[in-house]
């Protein structure tokens with residue numbers, strides 16, 4: 618049987634949260650045996666949209682990450698369940714069997730993605746089922762079906778060839794793949810020291826000090842530059858040059874987005 622997977626494109630997600638509403642509409646008050654019992658009215662987010670505010674004024678960007686169970690092949694939740702209640706379907710979807718779950722909470726603690734919830738009224742642990750009941754009827758999961766921007770797609774598992782893994786350090790081999798996960802940027806505004814005016818057309822080069830790679834861009838009409846897609850936790854040499862000015866050199870560590878603020882170039886003597 619072919620495996621299923623999700624592919625989430627962060628660049629397409631607008632944070633509208635329709636997926637959250639649709640998931641609740643599908644599952645609150647509805648039981649889909651054997652895959653799950655009803656989700657409670659409040660407190661559960663089998664899919665949640667994490668808002669990530671990046672940068673600082675004037676260079677700010679919001680990224681939205683729709684987070685659901687990653688349907689891991691090497692799932693810690695399965696390893697810790699002494700009842701054997703967490704299982705993987707033939708198509709790869711991971712589910713918690715409500716018939717045997719004792720709601721001990723170990724899986725909730727073990728899941729590095731924080732996507733398991735305890736249902737106190739029913740005495741079971743619950744999470745995204747991948748809408749297994751719909752998939753078995755040849756339908757798409759509700760969140761996928763409702764997303765107006767196709768930020769979440771679902772189908773045969775070929776995402777591994779093109780998709781990224783969210784938090785690969787967990788090594789859980791997720792069946793949810795990602796595109797456009799936020800990568801650090803280096804940004805700033807180039808200014809003339811004497812005139813206190815912006816410099817457009819300055820050349821900005823970031824050279825990776827670990828790999829033989831460099832990226833060059835130019836400051837725009839407002840003197841702004843913005844180099845996106847830098848590797849995390851790397852050191853870069855940043856060189857800013859413009860004819861008639863002394864070069865500006867700095868070492869930048871991408872332990873997050875790096876806003877250089879105002880970069881002042883001195884006129885060459």
Ligand code: SF4
Pocket residue numbers: 629630631632633634635636637666681683763764765766767768769
């Ligand atoms: S419905 Fe789609 S665009 Fe809206 S928050 Fe969910 S994933 Fe993002």
Ligand code: SF4
Pocket residue numbers: 685686687688689692693694695711727728729730731732733744789
């Ligand atoms: S994301 Fe968490 S709950 Fe889902 S399969 Fe992986 S470890 Fe289990």
Ligand code: SF4
Pocket residue numbers: 639640641643663664685744745746747748758759760761
């Ligand atoms: S696949 Fe179904 S259960 Fe999972 S988050 Fe989407 S709507 Fe909710």
